[in-house]
Amino acid sequence: MIHSRILFSATLAFVLGTAVDGRAQSLNDVKTADTPLVLKAQGSFFVGGDTVEQTQGELGDLGPGGHITVNQMYVRYMVPQGGDGNVSVVMLHGATLTGKSWETTPDGRMGWDEYFVRKGHAVYVPDQVGRGRSGFNQAVFNNVRAGSAPANSLPRWLRFSDEGVWPNFRFGTKAGAPFPETQFPVSAVDELSKQGVPDVSFGGVPTPNPTLKALADLAGQVNGAVLMGHSQSGSFPLESALLNPAAAKGLVLVEPGSCPARYTPEQIATLAKIPILVVFGDYRDTPTGIGTLPTWQARFEACQTFIKRVASAGGQAEMLAPPDRGIRGNSHMIMQDKNHLQIADLILQWIDTRVAKRSNDKK
């Protein structure tokens, strides 16, 4: 059933008691920075990829069968002028999302991608394998369509409903009822909905997820990087660091879905050589609304346990919980929150202190 956006948004506006423009945010809502952005370079490239042979049917039955590339990871990057010598930062998005997470916020403010560049860091923003511009392996879908594979061989495509996002991303306990102090720009929550793409990570990409190695290889290609993951990819920096420890200059786990307890003492010893920062926002004990998913408080506590393990091995793992500093209201989408630059500054400060002082601060 298709509703018009105007109707739905008008309903939401009524619920919120605010004047949400049903016509949706647009370019007109995007703010322009006060000063120009000066880039030494920008562009995009791919990391990894496997060549596979597929039949005409698997390719959609237009042209003849042959080879294609799958499991490659798309990366967009910006390198600031004058940032030579500063550590690069890789920003990896979470479930049902793409690299768009780190770009212009739903209400049109500068994204963390540009902000970190303006602070002197080269920034690399991938789309996870299986999503966005990285694509996915379509063969099984065409095989099921043709009747040559059973329907139950299909992986599922995951998306979160707009209503489910409110408690799970901790904007409020239910849709249209924001927490009084929420930092998420809830009047633009429809724009977050547009960032959603179907996610085939759970069954539709190889095991281990090719993004892990691609992330490790990317870190190596840029001569070392701070690896930042979010939510479903929150623990990916840990996994990639174990694959290529020398290239992992620092690990930032933003609202990670998990801090795994499974690591061996040897793995913990490896991770203990790398500065690690875990970031969690507010309202963590809100029920997620999804029976199989624990509260974010439970994940926060698992990360505290992980931090203690790393500390016991002599490492420098730390928790950044803004509420502990009197900063209230941050959501799961903390990089899009209204105070997102305040949070970014805390992470940049941690990079300066624990990883590498920025060269433009040295001058």
Added chain:
Amino acid sequence: MIHSRILFSATLAFVLGTAVDGRAQSLNDVKTADTPLVLKAQGSFFVGGDTVEQTQGELGDLGPGGHITVNQMYVRYMVPQGGDGNVSVVMLHGATLTGKSWETTPDGRMGWDEYFVRKGHAVYVPDQVGRGRSGFNQAVFNNVRAGSAPANSLPRWLRFSDEGVWPNFRFGTKAGAPFPETQFPVSAVDELSKQGVPDVSFGGVPTPNPTLKALADLAGQVNGAVLMGHSQSGSFPLESALLNPAAAKGLVLVEPGSCPARYTPEQIATLAKIPILVVFGDYRDTPTGIGTLPTWQARFEACQTFIKRVASAGGQAEMLAPPDRGIRGNSHMIMQDKNHLQIADLILQWIDTRVAKRSNDKK
């Protein structure tokens, strides 16, 4: 069957007689420009989108059912410092591809996106609805998986094989056998393969394709734009211009899949008020290797017929065929060819002449 990339590329290198690095191109192959890129603004946003209600199963069976947004169009943009008053340019990609088409070339050279920005134009690069960061509607796939819809209700996902691309995109008559004068960087053809994503345009997006209206709306939001389409989207600028003629300042059809003959005299009269440029490369009579697809020469000729219709209505439609100017070897992926900036300059010159003189040329 999965081959290692090294094995496949080594085979290709043997066929080509060139030293293709099997490890694939990477960031190390990306060239950095001689001068910095100074941007007034950059970022991303969405155009359009419909709110739909879906069941828990349609959403992948993790969280509860509810609303999501589909049919939105992702747009990334860069606005040059000092380009105020210049006409904006929208670059829309072709089948089985994303906006990546216009970014860094397969062999690491600057993309048309950045080049046009450096020439003073704001550039907007969308992903078509159904692909890349625009996402697609996953409901039917999950319904088939659950057995609540028949397998033959699935739309097909299209990808072109690497072997099929060679004749269809006119790099050579068959894979590994480039035309002697080809302008496509065939040593990096594996990187083009990575740009491929599954394409559900033919059956998996609503009719008419929501990208057409989104493109028209985008042109309006930026106060008018030159609309550029490529291949499968080559005729989209015409369609969007008919939806919003006032916002279509110029139409550039790059190697269009078709120049439709179906337009009414009234529609031709509308299009005749807008400068139109059609661009076709070399080797157009190469058999496409796909029985159902005509040669590009046949499409070229249909576009010449279209141009004549527009001219008869008093319009300014023109053909830009580099071979007619002694420029040989251009492929279907002309924006990635080795002489891509030479072609870009011809288009920029056309914009200056027919659409609007650039302000930085006026100074």
